[in-house]
Amino acid sequence: MEPVLFYGIPHGCSFGSIVALEWLGQPYRLSRVDMLAKEAGYAHINPTMQTPALMLEDGSVLTESLAILHHIAARDLSRGIGFAQGTRAFDELNAMLSYLHTSVHGAFGMVWNSFKQPEGSPEAAMLRMLGRDSTAQVLANLEAHLADRAWLVGVQATIADAYFAAIVRWAEDLQLFDLPREYPAVDRLLRKLEADPAMVFAHAIEDETPAQSAGGFRGHVTLDTLLPRLAA
Structure with missing residues (x-):
């Protein structure tokens, strides 16, 4: 069977791997x-219970967006969504993807964690405040980076842009900022990506609405069907 991506809803960062x-x-x-x-049952796929996870053709499982996105890109470097390891372009892509995967995701994570606290509690308020401050800083860094760039890295969309779209949308989900006013370059890239057919497809998959793949999507498969395929 083809590789299988386990993606999380609602609005998981695994959205970026679908796009890739x-x-x-x-x-x-x-x-x-x-x-x-x-x-x-998902713990058999990933004991941390996080998404995404990618089951490969041999039944082994790869976890963590950073690793999965690099793996996807490396399957065909001619597509231009990633670069050969050992090149300057790869290093720049890896640095940006690492920043998104750690600093940016982590900043939003504090705000998401505020919802695990009792509503209206001081703990919830503190997490949201700290998370908003941290998110403001990482978005400011991205804003400066994008001041004279059309894409995060290189001359076309890469796996970094796919992951960017997956997590920066949380600013709107969490009602933290007015992106067009406060971070116009960030918003400009996000809107450009949202118009991409792969992004439109990924949104439809998440929303369970009719989805037209421009790539190689071969359908959904259930967790129960996949568990026997796990490599020993």
Whole structure:
């Protein structure tokens, strides 16, 4: 069977890996994971219960967006969504993707964690305040980076841009900022990406609305079907 991406809803960062797979254009399948339901069987795929996870053709599983996105890009470097390891371009891409995966994701994570506290509690308020301050800083850094660039790295959209779209949208989900006014360059890139057919497809997948793949999507497969394929 083709590689299978386990993606999380609602609005998981795994959105970026769906986009990357669409850009790659090779056959793949998807498996939907409700992150709020915490389905016990998913622990056999990823003991941390996080998404994304990518089951490869041999039944082994790769976890963490950073690793998965590089793996997807390396399947066909001619697509231009990633670069050969050992090159300057790869180093720049890896640095940006690492920043998104750690600093940017982590800043938003504090705000998301505020919802795990009792509503109206001092703990919830503190986490949201700290998270908003941290998110403001990382978005300011991205704003400065994008001042004279059309894309995060290089001359076309890469896996870094796919992941950027997956997590920066949380600024709107969490009602933290007015992106067009406060971070216009960040907003400009996000809007450009949102118009990409791969992004439109990924949104439709998340929303369970009719989705037209421009890549190699071969359908959904259930977790129960996949568990016997796990490599020993």
